[in-house]
Amino acid sequence: MAGSLPKELKRFGNDVRVILPKYGNIEGRWKSQMTKEAELTVSVGWRNQYCGVERLEYDGVIYYFIDNEYYFKREGLYGYFDDGERFSFFTRAVLDSLASLNFYPEILHCHDWHAGMIPFMLRMEHQHRHGYELIRTVMTIHNLQFQGIFPKTVLTDLLGLKEEHYHPSLTEFFGNINFLKAGLVSADWITTVSPTYRDEILTPYFGEKLHGVLNSRKEQITGILNGIDESIYDPRHDPYIEPYSEEDLSGKKENKKRLQEQLHLNVEEHIPVIAIISRLTKQKGLDLVKCVFHEIMQENVQLIVLGTGEAEFERFFAEMENLYPKKVKAILEFNEEMAHRIYAGADLFLMPSKFEPCGLGQMIAMKYGTLPIVRETGGLNDTVQSYNEITKEGNGFSFRNFNAHDMLYTIRRALSFYRQPDIRYEMVRQALAADNSWSHSAYQYNEMYADLLAGRESHVFY
Template sequence: MQVLFVASECAPFIKTGGLADVIGSLPKELTKRGTETRVIMPKYGDIPAAFKEKMAVKGAYTVSVGWRQQYCGVEELVHDGVHYYFIDNEYYFKRPGIYGFYDEAERYAFFCRAILDVLPHLDFVPDVLHCHDWHAGMVSVLLNAQYRHLPFYQTIRTAFTIHNLKYQGIFPYSILGNLFGLGDSYFTYDKVEFYGDVNYMKAGLVYSDLLTTVSETYAQEIQTPYYGERLDGLLRAKRNSLFGIVNGVDYDVYNPATDPNLYVNYTDAAGKQMNKTALQDELGLPVNPDIPVVALVSRLVQQKGLDLIAHVLEEILEIDLQLVVLGTGEEKYEDLFRHVMHRWPNKVSAHFLFDEGLASQIYAGADMFLMPSLFEPCGIGQLIALRYQTVPIVRETGGLKDTIQAYNRYTGEGNGFSFAHYNAHDMLDTIRQAVHYYHDKTVWFGIVKNGQNTDYSWNESAKQYQKLYEWGQN
């Protein structure tokens, strides 16, 4: 079985979120397990020069974008045993950042077309094209509409993974013909039309042979109007080919015993305590091992439950704890944390940037990890927290519900704390409960041990993907 992942970002080359972590780690595990898996993605200008210098040119071609012929280079790099291909076009991709440009429809139309055009030149014939999120959504449409009649493409099957249904790639009707050369027969409610526009995500859902998303609970949630982002009817219709497989984390990368960013590498409570006191000292907080440190490492947006935190932040800070925040996002939330940091300098340390080194230090130094999301397809923060012996506090939604089991004081089971309703005071009560048990070290270390005993590496999830690839071939 040979699989080609198609995605817009991939760690360690370039990253804005959890998608990049998945694309950077799952192919490694699949390849180890005998499914040769490669990755193809854009060659962005912001990819570090150290990687670009190692890329080997595979070829140069032309790709049709509407009536225009655009240059398309292909470069290859082998990293950690996985082959990566990079689609090169400086006009589309040599820009600061990845997303948010005026011509997103055209950039990823070019990318989807380029994938199919260069496939015969890669010396790698995939059994499955595994496309990820809306940026790759038009691959399956184009394959079926314009390439399937050619012998090379006739046996290729497609899988499509939803990483976040909220972001769909919705663009004006005119792009259908202007960028893809597709006629009005494709602009119907059961194909790519979406309330008068073209929807790249919907295209991937309609035309792919197999659909997955990143947790079992999210697979069920998105079939309801509340979570379905106006695609719930389609997802219910496709439910027999929709599967939820929880994401994992790369245990080689996220490993407190070897992480080079930490103050002290550790495997036990004593080593973690050393990281905690070093973090408190580094951030200018009072060094006190008896005060629990609660971490928030997140995009500062509503989806992540920031409005819940804002509603009861004053009450949270009345608890005997320290709050450490790392992330960027909406100005109102950044201003909120700036304000409370000014009022409670001995209780709050907030940092508005993306810094993986500091993030690792926070995961290692914190006692609790707060993740009260409005919705969460899978979430990676809570899995990293478990890996670093930090106890998650989450809302029961999506992958958070699938991976964090609330502590049960009668049985001793559970690897964290959780609340069900999207309610600020339910969250506040759960934080208070966690702080209460933090001071009972017998209970607390039992919860930490339960977290250490849960395996959220890619091992089990990779097995499930392999079974689906085989199922999709039948």
């Protein structure tokens, strides 16, 4: 989103800039193009820490990188024991760097828990500083399951806030502090990455113990679908595949043949290829797949899995490949080129998520004419129209209940229509014609920003 949305927002004449940590695993070719814009000292509790701000322009968008090797020169992005300290530093570094850069945005749009403290700190410490007083804030929830929960000491010892800020209506969360909650109670506006997810998180089942906070602010929550970057995902111009289009699908057949050959599956055009490209986690509904896997294998299908994740699922799919060597291929790695080849060569795309804030896989699959089979949740519900035999409309197949046999029934239903060429080709064309680009989403964000700047009243809690 931070790579795709800014490019689209610039089309509306906006000055869009992105600020993020200078993570250690950023490729050297990008680091070599960065130029230092500022140096400052950032207070993290009683410590004063170095902060460099480096700049890189890409696709017409300015990116600022917060440089501190102690906090960010590591293999991963987060998941470390000191994440509370790392992102306390990032919070303060972002806000302090605005003055050093002499750049005061009208809108500060923060994403997920890692930036959740930024709207809160802006209100508590910077609201009356010159240049900061007119900044409006937006908080986007990408996945409510991840909240940034840390001991209370992070609030006072690292962020330098007061005891009064540890309060149930502010940062307190079952004896700890919660970075995401801080953003939700202090931002001027909140967005989720799909309309259905916006409604789901207001309920106890999806609300991850924050549904009370979210219901108190539900009039300031908007669901806006993510999009896909069509400069990356486009079967007409994809360098990894044989190109094809809505008008000429012959290339899709060729991609299927090449995929079967490459993965040593039986090369047979009439056998449906089902793909799973995903993080291998329970959230993605893989418990359902495990439950009825052997029933799926009784069908005349091939299944390709690409992804990494929980050891339980990696082991399972590896075992299934050994058990069904001519029908199953498990590629347990992240491989962007292979992902493109699978999207282009598969016939059906399975994504039975337990919950899915937005989901990009089903949108990419449709862009490649690969029909999705999904559960009706979050962005899956907003993007996949289940095939209707009466109206002949639909770009995929869906089921409502989180139930393995409901999923199995839907897979079999999809296979029955796959074997009817006229219906299959029409559905593929409808999938290819779906507009899941960022342009529509960017328009909605632009309108929301305009409303905030027009002086719409803020309804924050303090």
